[in-house]
Amino acid sequence: MTETTKARKTREPVPHIAAALALGDDALVLSHRLGEWAGHAPVLEEEVALANIALDLLGQARVLLSMAGDEDELAYLREERAFRNVQLVEQPNGDFAHTIARQLYFSTYQRLLYAHLAAGDGEFAGLAAKAVKEVAYHQDHAEQWTLRLGDGTEVSHERMRRACQALWRFTGEMFQPVEGLDVDGEGIRAVWLESVSAVLRQATLDVPEGPQSGAWSAGAGRQGLHTEPFGRMLAEMQHLHRSHPGASW
């Protein structure tokens, strides 16, 4: 046994670290995906809006990852299998409708989760109380766009419908238990479903009927199993830090 594996073995897994990684990776990965829109958004206001949402998420990620260790090491030096984010947030931006559907699904969940954590007195209560107010704006942004696109033109309706369908199978994973978090996943799922369904119906879109997790993936992002596009995203995100360790502006 080498020194490093010995050190790793003796380190006791602390439940709140597992949870900080799960929530921190969700925020970090979605932040990076939204940042990819910079220079490509359909209108300037959206460019700014998506970058601002990304910045909020990055701030949350920094606090959460710092609770689990060194934020830079965790973000830039972990391999794909060590990331604990749900697969939903790593899905590519696709067209604008895909990005909005991902935002709708995730921000609704994140707001419910943070509201729950903020009401408790655990390690995450402070951050959650602060972030839940930021996420309220993210959710509002996603809902307004879902309405405009769903109840818009024939083309926007069709694209929004396709996006909501395509991402549906990644939603079930958000409600799985997370080690170190005292959260009633099924309770959150019920409120989430009601909230998302109301928005979709008002946007003249059908609530997708398929299963909320694919059998092939079993929604295993929290266990370190990720979808194919995630590796390429990480390569781009980590490239600079790995090539130039300790680089600074």
Next chain:
Amino acid sequence: MVTSPTPTTPLEAELLRLAGSVPDPELPVLTLEELGVLRAVHVRSADSVEVELTPTYTGCPAIEAMSLDIERVLHEHGIREVSVHTVLTPPWSTDDISPEGRRKLREFGIAPPRTGLAPGPVPLALGPTRTTVPDTGPQDRPQDPDPVRCPHCGSADTELLSRFSSTACKALRRCLTCREPFDHFKEL
């Protein structure tokens, strides 16, 4: 006001005043005291001081510039060791901005946040975010009991252009009376 820092000694009060006089790096018309982000100053020894600072938004990049500015000001005042800590609890709210801060924001061309408005559930109203249909005048628009007023002409007749503007803490609006676009410091 959720949090007014309470200094315990004359020296802490003096240092709090100094640190609080540092201008916000993004909105230099405001001081950190007026923005309400300075939580406490603790004197640890003759030349060592701890400062508690809270971010407006969790990801606000200005917090690093604020920390450096506070360190510089206190160093200039002869404090050798200054450490600035970030605290999240209780969370900052736009209600922490002082009345003087609000007046300065308006003067600077930014509509100040309204007080006592948590960004709780936003009612969903399906409609264009821009005026895409011929507008028949203010009499036909729904009355908002606490409208965002144009910082230039004071009109209550303004519309939302984008929920996120030059920074995460602002929204972009337009005045329908004087037609000027303006930033609105969002309630948080």
